[in-house]
Amino acid sequence: MNALTLAANQSPKVHLTAQTRIIAAVLALAFMALVLELIRRNRLQERFSVVWFVAGLGMLLGAAFPGLLSLVADAMGVRDTNVALFSIVLLFLLGLALNFSVTMSRQAAQITRLAQEQALEKAHEQANSGENGSQAKRERLES
Amino acid sequence: MLTLVFIPAWNEEDSIADVIAGVRASIPEADLLVIDDGSVDGTAARAQEAGALVAPLPFNQGLGAALQTGYLYALREGYEACAHLDADGQHPPAEVAQLLEEIYADRADLVIGSRYRDPGKAESDDYKPTISRRIGIGVFRFFLTLATRQRFTDTTSGMRAANRRVMAMFSERYSPDFAEIESLQLAVREGLRVEEVPVRMLERAGGTSFLTPLRSAFFIFKGLIVLLVGQFRPRHIEASER
Numbered sequence: 001m002n003a004l005t006l007a008a009n010q011s012p013k014v015h016l017t018a019q020t021r022i023i024a025a026v027l028a029l030a031f032m033a034l035v036l037e038l039i040r041r042n043r044l045q046e047r048f049s050v051v052w053f054v055a056g057l058g059m060l061l062g063a064a065f066p067g068l069l070s071l072v073a074d075a076m077g078v079r080d081t082n083v084a085l086f087s088i089v090l091l092f093l094l095g096l097a098l099n100f101s102v103t104m105s106r107q108a109a110q111i112t113r114l115a116q117e118q119a120l121e122k123a124h125e126q127a128n129s130g131e132n133g134s135q136a137k138r139e140r141l142e143s
Numbered sequence: 144m145l146t147l148v149f150i151p152a153w154n155e156e157d158s159i160a161d162v163i164a165g166v167r168a169s170i171p172e173a174d175l176l177v178i179d180d181g182s183v184d185g186t187a188a189r190a191q192e193a194g195a196l197v198a199p200l201p202f203n204q205g206l207g208a209a210l211q212t213g214y215l216y217a218l219r220e221g222y223e224a225c226a227h228l229d230a231d232g233q234h235p236p237a238e239v240a241q242l243l244e245e246i247y248a249d250r251a252d253l254v255i256g257s258r259y260r261d262p263g264k265a266e267s268d269d270y271k272p273t274i275s276r277r278i279g280i281g282v283f284r285f286f287l288t289l290a291t292r293q294r295f296t297d298t299t300s301g302m303r304a305a306n307r308r309v310m311a312m313f314s315e316r317y318s319p320d321f322a323e324i325e326s327l328q329l330a331v332r333e334g335l336r337v338e339e340v341p342v343r344m345l346e347r348a349g350g351t352s353f354l355t356p357l358r359s360a361f362f363i364f365k366g367l368i369v370l371l372v373g374q375f376r377p378r379h380i381e382a383s384e385r
Contacts, residue, residue, distance in 0.1 A: 112319060115200045116212045123176060123198035123216055 021063045028059035146173040147222040149213030152230035153180040156189050159230050163193040169236035180209040207322030218310040226304035234302045238342035242304035251338035253309045253330050256302035258344040275359040291331040299323040321369040328373045
């Protein structure tokens with residue numbers, strides 16, 4: 001064991017203070033209330049709200065039972081509980097952002113197809129009305 | 144053969160009528176469709192006056208989506224062959240007729256018009272690109288050839304002809320971002336016969352190229368990622384069905 005790890009082992013574990021826990025709990029509750037309000041006003045669809053609600057619950061749990069967070073921190077091999085907390089939150093947000101990109105890509109593809117269908121419909125109508133219509137096709141039908 | 148020639152156009156009111164007239168003269172048997180990609184000028188009206196069908200996209204969707212609209216129309220309306228060319232007057236319609244000949248003779252599923260007669264060079268007698276463009280051409284040429292193990296010279300050419308197999312494939316799977324290059328990779332991967340035919344192209348009739356050096360670099364970078372990812376896409380046509 002080298003000097004650095006020795007020194008690190010001697011330093012006490014860093015935990016959340018009572019003050020932090022209270023603030024976190026209040027914020028979690030406020031956040032969940034906000035999510036509920038957004039659903040109530042039809043600003044947020046239920047299927048998108050689940051993940052935010054679960055996040056709020058997670059925050060509340062973390063504030064209420066700091067032992068949970070310590071367990072997670074130990075499992076991650078992190079001494080500082082705050083670092084564990086930040087890492088988890090960061091990963092969560094990263095995953096969520098990726099999920100939104102996937103959703104956006106799908107919706108962009110859907111919008112494109114919708115636009116194409118509309119354009120095709122209009123072209124089809126012109127072709128059938130015969131104004132600039134399908135010369136080759138008409139000739140073929142007549143023959 | 145029932146043929147559709149389609150022209151993707153975005154704010155090309157100055158040149159579209161001439162292009163349509165040219166196609167009419169060179170390929171009289173074909174039906175003509177202009178895909179108006181959300182133009183804010185008189186492109187759609189000019190095209191209609193010139194006697195083409197117009198498929199108006201309600202908002203600008205990019206070249207890939209516009210081309211896909213053309214392939215979709217050709218597929219659904221039962222055309223046996225289709226071709227497309229740029230709306231800015233760079234592509235002589237007589238050369239498009241030459242591409243269609245390859246489709247009529249069933250020598251290829253997809254035919255690309257290449258402005259380079261000499262495959263070793265990034266320029267031709269009537270085409271002298273800038274340095275950044277030349278680098279881009281070289282890079283894409285190298286990597287597309289590596290990815291497909293088939294020699295391509297003009298990877299971003301917008302002058303092509305295709306049969307129904309290609310229409311069916313491109314109307315379902317056509318990248319909106321990097322249509323030209325990825326579509327070649329896709330077609331080769333799916334076992335289609337892709338052929339390049341040297342053609343004559345003209346200098347741009349109007350407007351300036353959108354490429355600055357920085358944009359070129361970004362364009363090349365994006366293209367390489369697209370090619371790399373494309374190599375790992377699942378194939379849809381099984382080897383046994385080819």
